[in-house]
Amino acid sequence: MLKRLTATGAARAAAIGLLRSYLRLAIGTTRWTFDIHPDAYPLLTGQGEHSVLVAFWHEALALTPALLWWSTARNPTLRPHVLISRNRDGRLIADIIAPWGAGTIAGSTDRKGKDKGGAAALRQLLTLIRGGNPVVITPDGPRGPRRQVEQGVIGLARLSGAPIVPVGGWCANWRLGGWDRMMIPLPFGRGRIVCGAPIAVTRDDQDTAPTHLATALDAAMHAATPARARAAQRVWAGLATLLAPALTLLLHRRLARGKEVRGRQRERMGLTARPRPAGRLVWLHAASVGETQSILPVITELLARDAALHVLLTTATVTAANLLEQRLAGTAEGARVIHQFVPLDVPRWIGRFLRHWRPDAAALTESELWPNLIEACHRKGIPLALLNARLSDRARTGWGRLPGLADRMLGRFTWIAARSDLDATRLRALGATRIDIPGDLKNAAPPLPADPAAIAHLRTLLADRPVWLAAATHEGEEEQIADAARQLRTRHPDLLTIIVPRHPERGPAIAETLGNAPRRAAGQEPGPNDTFWICDTLGELGLFYRVVPIAFIGNSLPGPGRRGGHNPLEPARFGTALATGPLTENFLDAFARLGDAVRVVPDAGALAEWVHIMLADPARRAEAGHQAEAATHADSTLPTCLATRLLALMDAR
Known part of the structure; x- marks a missing residue:
């Protein structure tokens, strides 16, 4: 909306005037408290041996005039500058803060891969800093990610030799809905600015400096936030x-x-x-x-x-x-x-x-x-x-x-x-x-494990009859699966339906509902006349996915208490033909990765029809399984990467 508002010269001038007036009212009527670290005080007032980089998170950028007022009131000769982006938003910020006596430097653009004007801006920045002028920077600007320090800020501090003062701010505010959730001050409230200890960046510590600065900025923001805001x-x-x-x-x-x-x-x-x-x-x-x-x-x-x-x-x-x-x-x-x-x-x-x-x-x-x-x-x-x-x-x-x-x-x-x-x-x-x-x-x-002897036994047990699997089912879902099985038996009279409940303790109740079906946890196996087998054991899905070529993934059919599905990559790794209900929110990326290799069935009737097609057409079933398996090639380096980062987390404590 702001871009549309500032599209023409007249509208731009009017918008800037309104924003300036509002910001002056809000900041001017706020009762501010300033908590300045003793080592930061001379730097912020131009009384130290060095100039300074003043760091705010981007979300607190609208509060910078309060600190500029505080600094220039103690040293009217100060000429602070604010580093802005080289785009429309940056120019707008420059126009809005002009009445507070702050200059601006157009440093970077938010267009990745484009000329950011970095070389000229760097020369100008170094000249200003060496001339004793404080420069306000937002280490996570201009486009984030939020509260992540960019390396450019660290490089500037190292080249210039200027320490960084981390600043946190809070006041009565409402927040914008953008990437940074920027605070917009409200008038007639209270506010607090907290300036932490200066951080010097050298060549030796430039790799750890981003984390150090982010921690210091977070601490300053936390210290500035009143207890009632943490209630x-x-x-x-x-x-x-x-x-x-x-x-x-x-x-x-x-x-x-x-x-x-x-x-x-x-x-x-x-x-x-x-x-x-x-x-x-x-x-x-x-x-x-x-x-x-x-x-x-x-x-x-x-x-x-x-x-x-x-x-x-x-x-x-x-x-x-x-x-x-x-x-x-x-x-x-x-x-x-x-x-x-x-x-x-x-x-x-x-x-x-x-x-x-x-x-x-x-x-x-x-x-x-x-x-x-x-x-x-x-x-x-x-x-x-x-x-x-x-x-x-x-x-x-x-x-x-x-x-x-x-x-x-x-x-x-x-x-x-x-x-x-x-x-x-x-x-x-x-x-x-x-x-x-x-x-x-x-x-x-990796693929789910299974005992080789159990695999051989199960293949022998199921060799002479058609079979399909309902895996990781939830309460209420078994009734719909039983309905699908009854429809299937009109065309496949000797069909066996294997149900593996997500919570094995439900096995006895499911078996009773389905006519005292045999239960694997009780050591029972299906006979020729059994139409259901309840496999209420733990950690055996790898066994059934290896042996049963057709599987439905549970927690996915509409019904009370069910949502989100389960991981479809587990059966896909074994070349299993797969179907799921429409509720797949918990694994959207995995289902998207598998694409058409997984059939979505909205109800028992559609499930029965899909299972019939897979049973009646072995070539089609094999192709569906091959398509699913081909989409499951995993990044085996991810566990190593995360383990390395966790060990580093302990080392840095």
Whole structure:
């Protein structure tokens, strides 16, 4: 809208006049408090031996006139300048701030690959700095990513010899919806400017200087933000504390339902009987089975690269714990991996957990965002990363209702490795910074394992009849699968339908619903007259994907409590012909990667028709499986990359 407003000379002049007047009113009527580090004071007032680079995050750029007023009031001879971009927005900023006595330097454009005017701007900047003039810079400008320091700022500081003063600001404001979520001051409020200790950049530390500056700027922004603006975190913590007795009762109820392990439910309150091993320990958290499977290659790399390292892996589900035990039993890695159930997000329980385990670094996975846990790690100085970060549209909307809490929580991560561009965009919209997009760990995972003897036995068992698989099904979905199976048996009378529920503890109830169908967990196998086989065991999908050539991926048919699907790359790696329901939000990139290799079926009738086609046409079935397998070539370097970054996170502590 601003670009349209400033398209003509008259409109531009009117817009600039209005914006100047508003900014003068808002900043002039704000009651400002200035917290200036003693070493920064002489630099900001022109009384030091050197000039200075004054660094604001781009979101606080509209507050720079307040600091300019403060500086020039103490030294009227100062001639500060602001580094702007060489584009329309930069020229507009120059016109708006002109009344505050600040000059501007057109440094860069936001058009990548174009001439940014960098050489001429650099010469002008060096002349100004060496002449004793302070220069205001935005290290994450002109187009972000938000709160990520560009190397050009560090290079300027090194070449000029000017120290950088990190500045944070806050006032009563409303925020724009752009990439930086810029603060626009409101009149008649309170504001605070915090200037931290100057940072000198030398040739030896220019590689670490971006992280140092980003940390200092974040600290200044945090210090400038009043306690009431941080109230959301306190409210969350208070509510969790009040709910602790009810959560204790909930744990007992979950124990009765088989969702907690007897004798270990106290781990959910931060208590444990296991000692912390000596030496370095990294804590990884994976909510359930899918996250645990994707993080295992990272754990393997961590242990291979540091022979003295121990890994603490927490999960939230019994099935994930059982899977971990199954995968690591009898291995050398297993002796160095400790499993615990993650404590619920109650401050006291989280505190117990961290005091006992004292991790040297921590990493959460995917969408496991727990404000009290994250805040506690920050306060104890535990560096924190978010691996394979994802955020559904539903979750983005939910956190968007608590913008202060989301911004604070996401700002605590040292770095975030998003699994896709879409997830990174959603996280940035909530205030996340220092995000990169290395890829999806689930795409990089190796094929699911299976016991060779079990494969041979299953192939013999199923050799003489048509069969299809419904994998990772959720409650209510089995009824639709049974409906499809009944339709199929009119054309394939000896058809066997194998159902693998996502949560194996549901096996008995499913079997009862389907006429007491045989259950693999009970040691039962299907006879010639059985039409269903409930395979309610853990960690055996690799077995069934290898043997059964046709599979439907569950958690994807419309119904209460179902959303998002499951990872289609797991069966695709085995050349399985695949179908899914229409709910695939959790794995949009994976399904897009597979494209037409996966058939989308909206209901039981469409599912039955697709399975019939696959059964009736083996050549077509084989081609569908080959097409799926061809799309699954993974980036096997991703676990290594993330493990390296986690080790560096511990080293930098």
